[in-house]
Amino acid sequence: MREKSLFWRELKNRLVAGLSGFSALLGLFVLGWILYTVFLRGFMAFNLSFFTELPHPPGMSGGGLANAMLGTVLLTILATVIGVPIGLLAGVFLSEFGQHSKFAHTVRFFSNILMGTPSIIIGIFVYTFLVVPVGHFSGYSGAVALAIMMLPVVARTTEDMLQMVPNALRESALALGTPRWKTTVNVVFRGAKTGLITGVLLAVARVSGETAPLLFTALNSPYWPTNLANSTANLTVTIFNYAMSPYEDWQQMAWGASLLITFGVLTVTLLTRFVLKERKTG
């Protein structure tokens, strides 16, 4: 009896160990499968006109997504310009002034919640107060939606990174009679520079692949993004529209756009990882 039970225990152990190895392989396999598909099908869509021309109407072959690429870049830059400074300010407050006050705790609590709020909700929210009153979709509202998503990410990473700067640095600057704001900007920021850049990159990576908030704000357009006050072309909503269309050309272009977005987001993500590692070892 005894031997049998030991045998069963060993067998069970082996089985579970095998199963856990298999699970890890499954995770890696799915990642590989997705990347493989995106790269293979995406490359087939690449040619010169894909990168330089406007989309053609359905049925006509050729054309490109140059307008959507430019649009995505513009929206991301504008979102960064709006979201990052406010996020930095909030982060500075939490780290340098708020600390353990009730107000700071409340802000932390709700920025965590804002971070976990589905992006589609942010899209609807911006729709109700920037699209409905104006009467039409606009690139500006899209950028605001993305900026709201960046805000809590930047605020929390800024706080974490500033907290890592030793207090002795702050105290020595203050002891020299340097005002608080100068200490923060010239001493604390400098000490946390790589960390702050990482936070911003993280936020950019998070929003640049977003589709749902843009669906209700920037929407899409077949023209060049000359005026952000109108609906603005962008890659992600283009992927959504083209993938759901019955035209094979369009589905092909959606794969090309998917490769661009995946490549961009993964590059920024890996860069962030790299910078973080440098900082830890350095």
Add this chain to the structure above:
Amino acid sequence: MALFQETSTQNRSDTVFKIITMSGAALILLLMAALFIQLFDSSWLSIRRFGLSFIYTNVWDPIRHIFGAASSIYGTLISTAIAMCIALPLGILIAMFLVELIPPAISKWIGAAIELLAAVPSIIYGMWGLFVFAPFMAAYVQPFMKHLFGDIGLFSGPPIGIGMLTAGIILAFMILPFITAVVRDVFAMVPAVVKESAHGMGSTLWEVTRQVTIRYGFQGIIGAAFLGLSRAIGETMAVTFVIGNSHRISTSLFAPANSITATLANEFSEASEPMYLSALIELGLLLFLLTFLIQVLAQFWLKRVKKSMGVQ
């Protein structure tokens, strides 16, 4: 306070600095409040017209302006449940593999690769799901399941690939990296002495994991589940691509269905009529309240866990 009594320019500039940074922080609270107010305000038309019946009736008729969102809510709950049933055990197994079974040098790389799954944008999961995974499900997995369990109940209907089950599985892959990362940290936090004493008693690795490691880190694992849950509930694009967009509630997991997010993404641009739009925004409000609740619970829970793990 001293800041206000002294009038030197230095202190005045600091007061201004403090107020500016504070307003940045206050903006986050303001946004949160505005989210609630705007969503309530914009869905008021629908709330007043349908009341609670919006939640439990299943009529989605844009032409007669009658809306009951049961099918969307049902789809969100079921697809999330499928995702959790797959991702939670899988995440725990992977974490066990990474922490206990392979050397740290290799574990680091495999862990990083699995975390990369979280960086892939959700629309890419949608593309892959629609063009690659759904056909794969239709050709191999679903016929096999039909063969195994019979053509009844959960597995009835034609194996078309697109539907509730496929959406749930893709959601599982999307939340897997989040769950794995947290469970891995939790496993690594269990003191070696505790595990070693169990090993010393002659327990096998699985017995140690099940009876010591998991029990020790149980609260942390619950936290991981919360995290995965809130991700899965609000996920939009991946689900929209593969769930099939049908407002019929079906018992079969193979049947096309709908979710709150998919309904919103698919129908928002068509909704030109105020009542239709208001009903859609009420769906958004429901989703917001749901994720808000989960997040608040998760945060209080994690705070408790940290406290209990920190004091030792």
